[in-house]
Amino acid sequence: MTSSNPAPGPDAAGVVGRLRATFATHRTVSAKWRRDQLTALRTLLTEHRDDLLGALAADLGKGPEEAYRTEIGFTLNEIDHTLDRLDDWLAPRPAELPERLLPATARVVREPLGVVLVIAPWNYPLQLALAPLVGALAAGNCAVVKPSELAPATSAAIARLLPRYLDADAVAVVEGAVPETTALLAQRFDHIFYTGNGTVGRIVMTAAAQHLTPVTLELGGKSPVVLDPGTDLATAARRLVVGKFLNAGQTCVAPDYVLAIGDTARDIEPHLAEAVRETYGADPAAAPEYGRIVNERHFDRLTALLDSGRTVIGGTHDRATRYLAPTVLADVSPHAPVMQEEIFGPILPIITVPDLGAAIAFINDRDKPLALYAFTDSDDTKHRLLTETSSGALTFGLPVAHLTAPDLPFGGVGESGMGRYHGEYSIDTFSHTKAVLDKPLDKPLG
Numbered sequence: 001m002t003s004s005n006p007a008p009g010p011d012a013a014g015v016v017g018r019l020r021a022t023f024a025t026h027r028t029v030s031a032k033w034r035r036d037q038l039t040a041l042r043t044l045l046t047e048h049r050d051d052l053l054g055a056l057a058a059d060l061g062k063g064p065e066e067a068y069r070t071e072i073g074f075t076l077n078e079i080d081h082t083l084d085r086l087d088d089w090l091a092p093r094p095a096e097l098p099e100r101l102l103p104a105t106a107r108v109v110r111e112p113l114g115v116v117l118v119i120a121p122w123n124y125p126l127q128l129a130l131a132p133l134v135g136a137l138a139a140g141n142c143a144v145v146k147p148s149e150l151a152p153a154t155s156a157a158i159a160r161l162l163p164r165y166l167d168a169d170a171v172a173v174v175e176g177a178v179p180e181t182t183a184l185l186a187q188r189f190d191h192i193f194y195t196g197n198g199t200v201g202r203i204v205m206t207a208a209a210q211h212l213t214p215v216t217l218e219l220g221g222k223s224p225v226v227l228d229p230g231t232d233l234a235t236a237a238r239r240l241v242v243g244k245f246l247n248a249g250q251t252c253v254a255p256d257y258v259l260a261i262g263d264t265a266r267d268i269e270p271h272l273a274e275a276v277r278e279t280y281g282a283d284p285a286a287a288p289e290y291g292r293i294v295n296e297r298h299f300d301r302l303t304a305l306l307d308s309g310r311t312v313i314g315g316t317h318d319r320a321t322r323y324l325a326p327t328v329l330a331d332v333s334p335h336a337p338v339m340q341e342e343i344f345g346p347i348l349p350i351i352t353v354p355d356l357g358a359a360i361a362f363i364n365d366r367d368k369p370l371a372l373y374a375f376t377d378s379d380d381t382k383h384r385l386l387t388e389t390s391s392g393a394l395t396f397g398l399p400v401a402h403l404t405a406p407d408l409p410f411g412g413v414g415e416s417g418m419g420r421y422h423g424e425y426s427i428d429t430f431s432h433t434k435a436v437l438d439k440p441l442d443k444p445l446g
């Protein structure tokens with residue numbers, strides 16, 4: 001068994017053709033095949049844990065604890081959750097029929113779509129390639145996985161290992177950048193699952209339209225944090241720092257900026273500075289669990305944002321090692337450069353707003369975020385944020401955590417994406433929900 005790395009062009013058609021021939025054998029439909037694939041993926045992650053941690057360190061300077069928890073452990077949880085519940089999820093669901101169709105029976109059946117494409121980004125290069133694959137395989141599909149070329153060590157590990165553990169005629173890995181992805185996108189898939197930025201999301205959706213292929217777009221954007229007066233600011237600061245500076249801020253659901261109501265802006269500053277020191281020590285450059293910026297282009301983009309406000313903590317950087325300190329900026333204007341696009345790095349701007357109404361107006365003036373976070377003790381504030389704003393997810397008190405709960409759908413809305421996955425939502429994404437009606441020929445029509 002070998003990995004599939006076609007040159008751009010006709011080889012993409014060859015890979016898809018090979019997978020389509022496998023799908024046509026119907027072997028991927030059986031629950032046993034699905035379970036075998038998930039179990040094999042589990043074994044791969046366990047047996048090659050150290051290889052994978054090495055690749056993640058090489059690509060993003062990820063420390064072993066964080067890399068294990070957010071990439072390998074995360075995917076193992078997704079596999080285990082799926083294996084535990086797969087029989088229930090695949091069981092046909094009886095449906096009621098109107099009187100005039102009786103006697104007859106009806107059920108709703110989830111069937112695999114066929115051959116799907118998973119396109120992954122660089123920031124969680126293992127998790128974001130494999131967690132969608134868990135859903136695709138659990139739903140009985142063949143899949144092409146296209147890892148990100150910006151995380152080359154992880155991409156190479158995925159290409160080397162997947163065909164050794166999984167059904168290599170049902171799962172192919174295609175490495176490469178724009179030309180290879182373009183060649184893949186010219187093929188007809190039965191679903192395309194893309195994670196990355198919205199510009200490429202539009203390219204993916206345009207290509208998918210040629211074949212009427214449904215898409216899931218897991219995109220990003222600026223996820224705000226609302227700070228309500230009266231909340232415990234020391235706890236809020238600690239939880240914000242953990243969510244923001246994970247993976248050096250290169251997390252799609254990282255808190256992008258803080259909307260601090262009234263005096264909370266000034267009051268949280270010392271707590272944030274303290275929380276950074278508590279989490280990463282006096283010199284985060286020496287902290288084994290603090291990551292690095294993925295490449296020089298992103299490093300230069302981020303350091304150009306540093307004079308968008310008054311530095312509360314951080315601001316130091318080193319291009320040679322692509323280190324950018326955990327940074328908090330205060331007194332930031334909504335017109336500052338740091339507020340124009342998703343930051344996707346370890347810079348946390350604080351914007352002061354007079355009241356909750358102004359915070360809600362600020363959020364609603366912008367694209368719908370992938371996540372909205374709030375620290376508040378007020379049920380009224382919670383209710384207003386729930387009913388007066390729209391976002392992929394809404395989390396009170398613990399940024400980023402929602403994506404680790406597999407019973408919660410994960411996805412965006414508007415500019416932050418379309419579709420959702422994790423747990424049973426992945427089965428929905430990668431299945432066709434088929435209506436089946438059975439009316440006996442020897443029974444009368446109503």
Ligand code: NAD
Nearest residue numbers: 120121122147148177178181196197200218219220221252
């Ligand atoms: P990236 O540069 O790795 O690109 C993502 C994928 O798109 C890669 O596999 C790449 O090869 C492919 N690609 C790039 N240009 C292409 C083109 N012109 N045609 C076809 N394919 C192309 O990653 P990125 O886009 O920089 O990722 C960061 C973005 O992704 C951020 O906006 C982040 O918020 C978002 N993101 C979202 C999620 C989520 O789950 N919603 C998760 C992670 C990242």
